[in-house]
Each structure stands twice: as C-alpha cells, then as structure tokens.
Amino acid sequence: MxxxxxxxxxxxxxxPLISPCxxxxxxxxxxxxxxxxxxxxRYVCNICQQNGYERLYFGHLPCIFCDYLPExxxxxxxxxxxxxxxxxxxxFPKTTLHLQSLQGTLELRxxxxxxxxxxxxxxxxxxxxEKTHSWAFKAFFEPDFVWQHGVWSEIPVGIYLxxxxxxxxxxxxxxxxxxxxxxxxxxxxxxxxxxxxxxYDSLAQQQQxxxxxxxxxxxxxxxxxxxxxxxxxKIYWGRRIRDFAYTLVFxxxxxxxxxxxxxxxxxxxxxLRYLLTRVKWLLFLRKPTCAFEQKVTVSDEKPSRQxxx
Numbered sequence: 001m002x003x004x005x006x007x008x009x010x011x012x013x014x015x016p017l018i019s020p021c022x023x024x025x026x027x028x029x030x031x032x033x034x035x036x037x038x039x040x041x042r043y044v045c046n047i048c049q050q051n052g053y054e055r056l057y058f059g060h061l062p063c064i065f066c067d068y069l070p071e072x073x074x075x076x077x078x079x080x081x082x083x084x085x086x087x088x089x090x091x092f093p094k095t096t097l098h099l100q101s102l103q104g105t106l107e108l109r110x111x112x113x114x115x116x117x118x119x120x121x122x123x124x125x126x127x128x129x130e131k132t133h134s135w136a137f138k139a140f141f142e143p144d145f146v147w148q149h150g151v152w153s154e155i156p157v158g159i160y161l162x163x164x165x166x167x168x169x170x171x172x173x174x175x176x177x178x179x180x181x182x183x184x185x186x187x188x189x190x191x192x193x194x195x196x197x198x199x200y201d202s203l204a205q206q207q208q209x210x211x212x213x214x215x216x217x218x219x220x221x222x223x224x225x226x227x228x229x230x231x232x233x234k235i236y237w238g239r240r241i242r243d244f245a246y247t248l249v250f251x252x253x254x255x256x257x258x259x260x261x262x263x264x265x266x267x268x269x270x271x272l273r274y275l276l277t278r279v280k281w282l283l284f285l286r287k288p289t290c291a292f293e294q295k296v297t298v299s300d301e302k303p304s305r306q307x308x309x
C-alpha cells in the first residue's frame with residue numbers, strides 16, 4: 001500500500017459529517033437489548049438523517065492506535081481499508097504501513113486471514129515494545145443488504161455480547177463502521193477454559209437467543225471459540241422462514257451481479273456434507289456435532305479463517 005493511498009486516508013479524515021466513536025443513544029440501546037438487523041438498520045438511518053452524518057461508528061478503537069493517531073484519522077483509514085479489502089477479488093496481499101505521527105512511527109502489518117460469502121478478513125499486527133498485538137479486521141462484501149448475516153447483524157450482536165461479558169467462547173468486539181468490524185484476534189492455542197467472562201450458551205438460555213451453528217468449522221477456532229458473530233438472533237415464531245427468504249434474496253443478488261461463478265469455491269464434497277447435515281439438524285433427525293469436536297484436519301500452513309462466513 002503506497003504513501004499516496006495513506007494520504008487519501010488523511011484527506012478523508014477531515015470530513016465534518018463523520019460521527020465520532022462516542023457513546024450514543026443507539027449504543028446504549030444496543031447494549032441493553034439485542035437488536036435485530038432490521039431494527040439496527042432503521043435506527044442508523046434515522047440517526048444519520050437527523051444529524052446529517054455520512055458515516056457512523058460504534059465501540060472503541062484499541063488504545064495502541066489512539067496513542068499514535070487521532071481517532072477521526074483512524075476511522076477514515078479503516079473505511080478506506082474496508083474498501084480495498086472488500087473489493088479485492090483475490091486474497092488481500094501482505095502489506096506493511098508505517099503510520100507517522102508526533103508520537104513516532106507505528107508499523108502496521110496487514111495479511112490475509114480468510115474469506116467467505118459475507119466478507120474478507122485480514123489480520124492486523126502491531127509490535128509495541130517487545131509484544132505483538134493482533135486484531136481481526138473484517139470488510140463486508142455487501143454492506144447495503146440487510147439480513148441475518150453481514151454488517152447489520154454482526155455489529156449489534158458484537159455490542160450486545162460485549163456488554164453481557166460474553167468473552168469466554170466468542171471473539172470480543174472492539175469497533176465497527178458501516179462497512180467493517182474490528183474484533184479480537186484468536187490465536188490457535190486460545191482455549192475457552194483459560195478465558196474470562198461467561199459463555200454464549202449461558203446467555204442464550206437466559207435470553208432465548210438462537211444456538212450457535214456448530215457445523216461450519218470455519219466459524220470456530222481450534223478449541224471452539226466462535227469467530228463469526230453472524231446469525232445470532234432472538235428466537236421468535238417464523239424466524240426460520242424469514243431467514244430462508246432473505247438467504248434466497250442474498251444469493252439471487254449475487255448470481256444476478258456475478259453469475260454462478262461466485263459459487264465455484266464452495267462446490268465441493270465438504271459443502272455437500274454440510275448441507276445434508278444442516279438439513280438433518282433442522283428437521284431434528286440428528287443432533288449436530290460441535291465443529292471443534294469433529295475430526296477435521298486443517299493444515300497449520302494455511303491462514304486462519306478468522307471470522308469467515
């Protein structure tokens with residue numbers, strides 16, 4: 001990534017219509033109740049229209065970033081990064097940026113981590129002192145489409161789970177814009193037993209939330225930590241019918257725009273096995289096995305599929 005592109009990040013940071021990443025009424029509401037993607041979308045549209053915002057942000061950026069650069073500049077940087085990552089037809093190439101400020105130079109390393117139907121994930125690494133800090137940065141492919149996956153689902157879920165201290169078996173949410181999300185990076189050896197906070201199952205049983213789909217191992221770390229927040233909702237009558245309808249619309253949009261070739265990476269034996277097992281699960285004919293308990297071998301040489309869908 002060139003210096004010219006970084007200068008474009010700097011110029012976009014001066015936009016006065018960008019909302020700061022400060023607590024708002026929507027943040028407070030999202031922390032106290034799990035908003036559906038459609039509710040969250042309506043709230044965001046109303047706030048932007050009433051205040052003249054072009055963009056809106058949630059959560060808090062890690063202190064390491066804010067110690068070096070102003071928050072508006074960082075938010076504009078992540079907006080541009082989401083454009084580059086989300087529009088890249090190939091895995092995002094390894095890139096090193098040297099972000100300069102009055103406090104010194106911050107070296108940011110970017111590398112491809114995984115991709116799926118919903119978006120592409122890159123790993124952000126910063127060496128601060130003698131320690132390397134990492135985050136998962138997810139850029140969404142279709143941020144304008146509202147359904148049970150994608151940005152309009154994952155942001156309210158991330159805010160709500162964080163407020164409920166669900167960090168034991170779910171990657172922790174940090175910050176998000178309307179096209180990207182920054183989350184905790186889960187290392188291969190991280191284990192729920194050694195992590196603080198409560199488990200998702202305990203909250204789901206208490207608040208009547210949907211169970212996690214354990215069939216897709218790409219959504220989990222090696223020891224069963226959930227990497228992707230999509231699909232989590234409150235349980236209500238007709239939910240499966242609504243989800244199925246919006247899923248059909250999503251695939252129709254992709255086929256209309258890209259043709260059937262976008263399905264080529266998923267036309268394999270694993271996908272067929274997943275679909276058959278998923279149907280059996282939905283029909284309550286077979287209890288699914290947790291992804292991290294399945295005997296699935298993943299090469300250590302391949303990049304982690306952090307947050308892929």
